[in-house]
Amino acid sequence: MASVLDINKILNEYSEDIQDAITQEAIDVAQKGVKELKLKSPKRTGDYAKGWRVKTTKGRGFVDCIIHNATHYQLTHLLEKPHLKRNGGVTTPKVHIAPVEQSCINEFQTGVENIIKNGG
Numbered sequence: 001m002a003s004v005l006d007i008n009k010i011l012n013e014y015s016e017d018i019q020d021a022i023t024q025e026a027i028d029v030a031q032k033g034v035k036e037l038k039l040k041s042p043k044r045t046g047d048y049a050k051g052w053r054v055k056t057t058k059g060r061g062f063v064d065c066i067i068h069n070a071t072h073y074q075l076t077h078l079l080e081k082p083h084l085k086r087n088g089g090v091t092t093p094k095v096h097i098a099p100v101e102q103s104c105i106n107e108f109q110t111g112v113e114n115i116i117k118n119g120g
């Protein structure tokens with residue numbers, strides 16, 4: 001018969017396996033998001049599209065994956081949202097970040113649900 005300490009050890013290993021799997025899922029989804037943004041970004045010269053990166057910060061019990069444009073971060077808001085032009089008029093937005101963000105969120109939620117169902 002298993003003792004209380006054995007059960008605690010089994011539960012801790014189980015939770016560590018799930019935590020490691022969720023961390024890896026977050027990293028994988030963020031890297032897929034970067035690839036998708038590089039494909040879907042406006043390409044007048046191509047420099048903006050090449051600038052997408054993932055910044056990953058791991059800690060005890062958490063992982064942060066931030067997708068950002070390292071080279072032309074100033075353009076992300078200007079391209080995504082309409083704004084006034086210098087000589088009047090309004091720019092037409094080139095929405096490319098929001099759809100990728102939503103697909104990453106959905107993919108991560110599905111992945112985490114599958115990890116928890118399958119036990120890591």
